[in-house]
Amino acid sequence: MSEAVLSVRDLVTSFPIGDRRVPVVDAVSLAVAPREVLALVGESGCGKSVTAHSILRLVPRPGRIDAGSIRLAGRDVLALPVKEMREVRGRVAAMIFQEPMTSLNPVQTVGDQVVEAIRLHERLSRRAARARAAELFESVRIPDPHERIDAFPHQLSGGLKQRVMIAMALALRPQLLIADEPTTALDVTIQAQILELLRELQREFATAILLITHDLGIVNELADRIFVMYAGKIVEEGGREDVLARPRHPYTQGLLRSIPSLARRDEPLAEIPGVVPPPAAWPAGCRFSTRCPRVIERCHGEMPEMTSLSERQRARCWVVADEVGR
Amino acid sequence: MVAYVVRRLAWGVVTVLGVLLLLFALFFLYASPEQMARRAVGEKAPPDALQQWIENHGYDKPKVWNPEDPLDTLLFEHYRRMLTFDFGRSDADDSPILDQIRERAVPSLTLTVPLFVIGLVLGIVLSLFVAFFRETYIDRAGIVLAVLGMSVSILLYIIGGQFLIGKLLRWFPISGFDPNPVLIGRFMALPWVVGLLSGVGGDVRFYRTVFVEETGRDYVRTARAKGCGDGRIMARHVLPNSMIPVLTRVVVAIPFLFIGSLLLESFFGIPGLGSMTVDAIQGNDFSTLRVMVFIGALLFILGQIATDVSYTLVDPRVRLE
Amino acid sequence: MQNVVVVALLLGAFLTFRMARRNDLWRGAGRELRRRRPLALAVVLVFVVLALLDSISWIGGGSAEDEGNALARHKPRSVIDRLFPADFRERSYSAPLADVEFYGGAPLLHPRSHLLGTDILGRDVLHLTLKGARIALLIGGFTSLIVIPLALLLGISAGYYGGRIDDAVFFLISVLASIPSLLLLIALIMALGRGPVQVCIAMGVTSWVGFCRVVRGESFKLRELDYVQAARALGVSEPRIVWRHVLPNLMHLVVITFVLLFSGLVLSEAILAWLGIGIDGSWGQMIDQARDELSRDPIIWWNLAAASVALFGLILAVNFVGDAVRDVLDPRTLREDR
Numbered sequence: 012m013s014e015a016v017l018s019v020r021d022l023v024t025s026f027p028i029g030d031r032r033v034p035v036v037d038a039v040s041l042a043v044a045p046r047e048v049l050a051l052v053g054e055s056g057c058g059k060s061v062t063a064h065s066i067l068r069l070v071p072r073p074g075r076i077d078a079g080s081i082r083l084a085g086r087d088v089l090a091l092p093v094k095e096m097r098e099v100r101g102r103v104a105a106m107i108f109q110e111p112m113t114s115l116n117p118v119q120t121v122g123d124q125v126v127e128a129i130r131l132h133e134r135l136s137r138r139a140a141r142a143r144a145a146e147l148f149e150s151v152r153i154p155d156p157h158e159r160i161d162a163f164p165h166q167l168s169g170g171l172k173q174r175v176m177i178a179m180a181l182a183l184r185p186q187l188l189i190a191d192e193p194t195t196a197l198d199v200t201i202q203a204q205i206l207e208l209l210r211e212l213q214r215e216f217a218t219a220i221l222l223i224t225h226d227l228g229i230v231n232e233l234a235d236r237i238f239v240m241y242a243g244k245i246v247e248e249g250g251r252e253d254v255l256a257r258p259r260h261p262y263t264q265g266l267l268r269s270i271p272s273l274a275r276r277d278e279p280l281a282e283i284p285g286v287v288p289p290p291a292a293w294p295a296g297c298r299f300s301t302r303c304p305r306v307i308e309r310c311h312g313e314m315p316e317m318t319s320l321s322e323r324q325r326a327r328c329w330v331v332a333d334e335v336g337r
Numbered sequence: 338m339v340a341y342v343v344r345r346l347a348w349g350v351v352t353v354l355g356v357l358l359l360l361f362a363l364f365f366l367y368a369s370p371e372q373m374a375r376r377a378v379g380e381k382a383p384p385d386a387l388q389q390w391i392e393n394h395g396y397d398k399p400k401v402w403n404p405e406d407p408l409d410t411l412l413f414e415h416y417r418r419m420l421t422f423d424f425g426r427s428d429a430d431d432s433p434i435l436d437q438i439r440e441r442a443v444p445s446l447t448l449t450v451p452l453f454v455i456g457l458v459l460g461i462v463l464s465l466f467v468a469f470f471r472e473t474y475i476d477r478a479g480i481v482l483a484v485l486g487m488s489v490s491i492l493l494y495i496i497g498g499q500f501l502i503g504k505l506l507r508w509f510p511i512s513g514f515d516p517n518p519v520l521i522g523r524f525m526a527l528p529w530v531v532g533l534l535s536g537v538g539g540d541v542r543f544y545r546t547v548f549v550e551e552t553g554r555d556y557v558r559t560a561r562a563k564g565c566g567d568g569r570i571m572a573r574h575v576l577p578n579s580m581i582p583v584l585t586r587v588v589v590a591i592p593f594l595f596i597g598s599l600l601l602e603s604f605f606g607i608p609g610l611g612s613m614t615v616d617a618i619q620g621n622d623f624s625t626l627r628v629m630v631f632i633g634a635l636l637f638i639l640g641q642i643a644t645d646v647s648y649t650l651v652d653p654r655v656r657l658e
Numbered sequence: 659m660q661n662v663v664v665v666a667l668l669l670g671a672f673l674t675f676r677m678a679r680r681n682d683l684w685r686g687a688g689r690e691l692r693r694r695r696p697l698a699l700a701v702v703l704v705f706v707v708l709a710l711l712d713s714i715s716w717i718g719g720g721s722a723e724d725e726g727n728a729l730a731r732h733k734p735r736s737v738i739d740r741l742f743p744a745d746f747r748e749r750s751y752s753a754p755l756a757d758v759e760f761y762g763g764a765p766l767l768h769p770r771s772h773l774l775g776t777d778i779l780g781r782d783v784l785h786l787t788l789k790g791a792r793i794a795l796l797i798g799g800f801t802s803l804i805v806i807p808l809a810l811l812l813g814i815s816a817g818y819y820g821g822r823i824d825d826a827v828f829f830l831i832s833v834l835a836s837i838p839s840l841l842l843l844i845a846l847i848m849a850l851g852r853g854p855v856q857v858c859i860a861m862g863v864t865s866w867v868g869f870c871r872v873v874r875g876e877s878f879k880l881r882e883l884d885y886v887q888a889a890r891a892l893g894v895s896e897p898r899i900v901w902r903h904v905l906p907n908l909m910h911l912v913v914i915t916f917v918l919l920f921s922g923l924v925l926s927e928a929i930l931a932w933l934g935i936g937i938d939g940s941w942g943q944m945i946d947q948a949r950d951e952l953s954r955d956p957i958i959w960w961n962l963a964a965a966s967v968a969l970f971g972l973i974l975a976v977n978f979v980g981d982a983v984r985d986v987l988d989p990r991t992l993r994e995d996r
Contacts, residue, residue, distance in 0.1 A: 069561055071553075072472050101564040108562075113555040118577045118652055127573075128563045163653045179563065348832070355833040363845045484981060488921065488974040490928045492945055493966055500952045542981075599840055600929065615933075618844050626841075634836035 014085060016187045016219045017043040017066065017104070022079035024058075024065045026290070033290040034077065036062050037243035043187060048213060048220045050230040050251075052266075053240035054287055059223045062240075063191050066221070067100050084186050102132045105180035109192035111172035115164040121175045122160030128179045147178040150215070151208060170201035177208065181216055188213075191223045206232050227270060231255060236323070239263050242288060242298035245317075249324030260326040261303045297329070305330045338649070341657040342642060349638035354416075356634040357627070361415050364623050370396035373428055373621050394428060394624075419631050429622040437613060437625070438632075444514050445609030447521055448601060449594040452532045457587060459533065460540030465571050467541065468548035479541065486538025491531070495604050498531045512606035528605045532598065547582045551575045580651040588644040592636030664713045687986045695982045701975035708791035711737040738788050743768070748780035754960050775960040778947070786944060787964045793940040794972055797858065797927045798920035804862035805919060806912055809870035810905075816870075817877025818904060819896075827874070831867050839864045843926070847935045854937045857930065861923055869915045873908060880904050910987035917980035921973045928969065941965040 024036035036058045043049045053059045064070050066081055068088065081088040084103050091099065100106075108114045116124055125144040129135060135143070141160065148156030151174040164172055173193060180188055190209070194202040210233060213220055222233060230237055230251070237254040239247040239262065247260040258264045265283040285302040288294060294301050300310040309329045317325045318332040373396065374387040391397050400411045418425060424434040467479035502508050514524050551557065552575055560574050595610070602611035610629070617625040648655040678684040692699065715736035735744070748767055751760035757769030766772075774783035816827035834842070846860035880886060880903070889899050928942030936943050944965035951958040 067562060069558060071558075097564045097566055099564075100562055106562040108555060108559060110555055114559045116556040116560070116574055116578065117654060119574075127560075127565070131564045165654045176559070179559075352829065352832040352836055355829060356836050359833060359837070360845075363842075363849050480981070484977045485974065488977050489970055490925050490942070490945070490966075490973075492928055492932055492942070493970070496945070496949060496952065496962070593838065599838075614841065618841070618848070619933075626845075630837055630841060633838050633841070637836040 015042040015082075016045050016047075016084060017041075017221065018080075018082040019062075019066065020080045022062065022065060022081065023077040024061050024070055024074060025077050026061075026074045028291045031291075032075075032077075033293075035074075035243050035290050036065060038079070039240070039243075039245055041238050041245065041248070043219045043221055045186065045219055046213070046217050048222060048233050048235045050222045050224060050234035050237045051240060052224060052227065052230055052237060054225055056287055056289070057240045058243045059240050060191055063106070063189050063221065063223050066189060067104060067106055068096055069106070098132065101128055101180075101185065102183045103185055104187040104189060105183070105185040106189040106191065107173070107176045107180050107193055110196050111169050111176055112196065114176060115172060117164055120161050120163055121167065121172075122162075125175065125179045125182060128182050132183050143182070144178070147182055148175075150181070150212065151175075151178045153178070168201075169197050170204060173197060173201075173205055174208065177205075177212065181212060181218065184216055185218060187219045187221060189221045189223070192225070193222075194229060195224070195226070202229075209233065227255070227266065239266070242293055243290070244298065244314075244327065246299065246328070247324075247326045249320070253321070253324045259320055259324070259331050260328050261305050261330070262299050263326075265302075265304075297327075307333075338646075338657050342646070345642045345645070346638075349635075349642070352638060353631070353634050357416060357419055357631065360627055360630050361412060364626065365400060365411075370394075373623065394426075415627065419627065424628045425624055427617075427622055428624045429617070429620045434625055434628050438610065438628075441608055441610045441613055442595065444607050445598075445602065445611060446594065448525060448528055448532075448607055448609060449598060451525070452529050452598075453590065453594055455529070456533055456536050456540065460537055460544055461576075461583070463537070464541050464544030464548055465576065468545050468552055468575070469567060469571050471549050471552065476545075480545070483538045483541040483545070486534065487542060488538075489535070491535040491600060494531045494535045495600075498527055498534075499604075502527055502530070512604070514605075514607045524605075524607075528598075528601045528607065532601055543586065544579075544583065547579045548575055551578050554578075577651065581648055581655075584647050584651065585644060588647055589637070589640045591643070592640040593633070595632075595636060661714050661716070664710060668710075690986045691979070691982055694986070695978050698975040698978035698982070701971060702979055705791050705972050705975070706795065708738065708788055709795035712739075712789050712792035715739065736789075738785070738792075741788075742782060742785050746771075746782050746785065748772070748776045750776070750778060750780050751958055752776045752780075754783075760958065774964045777944075777961050783961055783964050786939070787941070787968050789939055790941040790944065790965065790968060791972070793854070793937055794924050794969070796854065797861070797937065797940070798923050798976075801858045801862045801865065801923050802916050802919050804859065805866045805869065806916060808862070809866040809873055810908065810912070812866075813870040813873025814877050814900060814904060814908075817874040818881050818900060820878075820881075824874075827870070831870060834864070835867050840929070843930065844933065844935065847930070852935055857927070857935070857937050861926060865919060865923065869911075869919070872911060872915070876908060876911065877904060880907055914980070914984045914987055917976060917983050921976045921980065924969070924973060941969040945969070 019042070020040050021038045022036055022040070023034045023038055025032040025034045027033075039058070039062055041049065041051070051059045051062065061070060061074065065076050066083070066088070068076070070076060076089060079089075083099060086099065086103070088096070088099065115121065119127075122141060122144050125147060126137065126140040129140045129143055130137075133140075145156050145160055148159060153159050153171060153174050159167070159171070164175075167175070177193075193209070194205050197205060206229060209220065212218070213233075220233070222229070224230060234251050236250055237248065238245050239254065239260065241262050247254060247258065247263045254263060255267065258267055262283070265281075268281045269283060271280060283302055288298065288301065294311070296312045297303070297306075297310040297315050300306050303310065307330060313329070315327045315329045315332065317327050318335050319325050320331070320335065370391045371387060373394075374390040375382065378386050378390050388397075395414060396411065398409055398411050398414065417423075424438075426433055427437065463479070467476050470476045470479075499512075508526075512524075514521075548571075552570075556578075557570055557574055560570050565574070599611040599615050601607070602609045603615045606612075613625065614629045616622070617629065645657060649657060678688070713736065715734040717732065717734050746768060749759060749764075752758070752766055752772060752775055753760055754773060754775040755770050756766065756772070756775070758765055772782050772784070774787065776782055777786065812827045812830070816824040843860055843864045846863055847857055850856040850860055883903075886899060886903050889903060890896075924942075927936050927940055928945060930936040931940055931942030932946045932949075934946075936946070942965075945962060948958075948962035948965065951961060
């Protein structure tokens with residue numbers, strides 16, 4: 012089996028809250044195989060975005076990566092000097108962000124921004140780089156690519172801007188594309204188009220994708236494997252089928268149950284009682300214990316370990332551990 | 338865009354009319370023609386001489402309203418002369434004001450233009466540097482220094498500067514001016530240093546805030562994710578996007594370079610337009626004063642329009658209609 | 659009369675603090691401020707106390723030593739004044755803690771009791787410096803009390819109501835802004851007179867434009883906010899909307915502006931003092947009078963030093979507090995729950 016494109020082990024990233032440092036990413040481990048799509052799912056505030064930012068060492072101050080290891084295409088990211096890290100960014104792994112509206116430089120043409128991405132890593136003349144940018148615009152299905160090259164971001168719609176972001180990210184054919192909520196800020200119809208685009212490009216460019224999202228619908232469309240995150244920890248992981256059809260962790264079960272369904276339209280909407288605790292107020296033991304319908308005594312005192320349910324599926328829960336034990 | 342400029346100019350004309358009115362009202366609130374005559378001719382002058390002076394200078398007319406001839410008032414004269422750029426003569430010494438302006442413009446510009454340019458470059462470079470290192474010790478030290486610099490009254494900079502460099506170290510003369518291009522530097526050095534020191538604190542404080550705000554934006558994060566180095570980010574991404582607030586502050590100052598610095602010129606004995614204005618105020622020289630204010634207002638309005646136009650040059654999203 | 663004003667001010671301040679305490683946002687902001695710049699806040703407080711102490715004055719009382727002194731019996735003396743003997747003057751200059759006059763060496767009337775020396779008129783420099791605090795706070799505080807309500811009134815009217823009112827206000831702003839402020843200031847003072855109140859009014863007139871522009875811009879934005887439009891749709895009267903929705907949203911700007919304006923005003927007065935039209939007794943005036951003392955030989959430094967340190971100390975502290983206030987009350991930090 013070929014080596015994983017991305018291998019994250021026990022990553023801890025902390026932020027100062029009040030006068031303590033809180034690990035908003037608390038010993039997270041995941042691995043993405045070449046050409047695989049891995050979805051990292053969770054609600055706002057669970058730490059999934061910070062995880063993504065940590066991979067390219069983009070965590071904004073005062074955040075800080077405290078522990079763990081990150082290996083990208085065999086290189087130890089956390090040990091790289093800044094200069095080499097800059098080479099990694101964009102070339103080995105690239106990232107696209109949630110808000111296309113503000114993620115592009117407003118005073119530069121979109122073409123110039125893609126050209127910059129190219130020329131940061133390859134010695135090409137401006138002309139050649141521009142030609143490459145036009146090709147990329149075609150690949151991401153931007154209509155009239157040769158005119159659009161000279162457009163400014165404010166002249167483009169949200170969907171087009173996101174396509175530009177994708178073009179910029181794939182310009183150097185990175186092995187991994189980190190997509191942080193790529194469709195959240197877009198209209199529903201545009202969302203579908205962008206997802207479609209991502210799926211095609213993933214095949215065409217043979218890229219692996221780490222997809223960060225809170226939307227289980229998208230996950231169903233794109234993902235090969237799913238990691239579910241809650242309050243800084245991975246609580247369940249497995250293949251798409253397994254996690255979506257046979258979730259084992261009470262949180263995942265709650266999430267899937269709360270999706271409105273036509274089949275159950277006469278029933279009241281199911282919901283997970285309570286709210287996600289803020290990092291400053293995480294309960295001791297399992298962090299889902301305060302809202303879990305299947306909570307037992309042990310959950311309040313001890314943080315559960317991961318229990319293997321099959322070759323690929325694991326869940327972090329004492330109740331599940333007991334079930335498997337039997 | 339042309340329509341916009343024309344409209345702004347029209348508005349500017351209305352504003353200038355208002356300025357002239359305000360000036361007229363203010364001045365004649367506190368100075369009467371008799372006082373002005375006395376200052377010009379002499380305290381002990383006989384009433385006839387005073388009356389003569391008043392008549393010569395046209396101050397014997399009614400101020401606002403003349404039932405015999407509505408146009409024969411000081412107010413009307415005031416407007417007529419200013420709007421036709423007929424500046425006339427100074428009340429203090431009868432010298433033609435236009436000539437005075439021509440003579441004194443050079444010293445003023447020699448003071449203000451280099452000061453402005455160096456101050457601008459220095460301010461921006463320092464601020465970029467400090468903003469780049471935001472939240473670190475360099476940044477914190479920079480802010481503290483900037484606030485310290487801002488908190489010292491310019492008077493103290495002047496007194497301190499004159500004392501230290503003029504008296505103790507004797508590097509430069511403490512006041513005066515010499516139009517000889519070779520010697521200019523010597524006389525300008527101290528005013529330049531004082532002007533720079535007193536201004537750099539406030540500038541850095543302002544620019545830093547703008548730069549830091551831009552540095553936190555999403556597109557900077559994108560640039561970093563592409564592999565941009567920090568230097569490139571500051572110069573190619575942050576600075577161009579910061580131009581609007583920077584220009585707002587900078588372009589408006591340019592027209593006033595012509596008027597010179599009232600304070601620095603008075604303190605350092607530089608015979609420029611600024612010191613002329615201060616003299617006019619203290620000497621109740623209405624003729625000169627109104628010319629200076631009029632020019633100042635005109636330049637200000639031009640500066641505003643220039644600022645708006647400059648926005649279109651730096652930000653493609655701005656459109657003037 | 660002045661004592662009544664002081665008491666009224668204190669009462670007003672107390673009530674404002676009570677009101678602010680009840681609001682979570684302001685309470686949190688206050689706490690943040692105390693956490694970030696405790697030293698600067700303390701320094702400002704010291705100056706405020708000095709100013710208050712110098713504002714409360716009455717006739718009579720005092721020590722037995724002053725009994726025979728005509729001054730002590732008929733002139734109102736403030737708390738600060740009473741820290742010093744009633745007739746504390748010398749004939750002219752004397753160095754700090756000296757027992758002889760600076761020029762001539764004649765023995766002083768109060769040897770070794772002038773901690774910071776005496777000035778050209780023989781007045782105790784420490785006494786003058788302490789009294790300067792009141793003037794400084796008068797300049798900053800009283801003028802701001804003119805500027806802020808005026809700017810709010812005109813700015814909100816222009817921004818919120820728009821139309822003709824906006825045109826009129828904008829015209830006024832343009833006219834005033836076009837005149838170099840120093841010129842306007844001097845012209846106003848010469849026209850109005852040189853008393854402290856007039857100087858403050860003149861400074862107020864030249865300082866309200868900047869804040870007014872900001873208020874006007876913000877009012878434009880606030881008018882379009884969803885909940886303001888909702889209130890209008892529900893039929894809430896306009897003044898009530900302004901009072902309950904627009905004004906509270908401008909408060910953070912008011913606080914920031916007040917603090918930042920304060921130091922600017924005090925520094926402006928120093929310049930006016932140099933031009934001869936400042937307020938009597940201000941540190942700026944002390945600096946102006948001490949201007950050529952440095953060129954004497956041997957130099958006389960204590961007058962200038964005392965006034966400079968006091969001025970610098972207050973302005974620095976206010977600027978630091980102002981910076982912290984701006985950071986704390988930034989609408990972005992107010993909205994996030996960091």
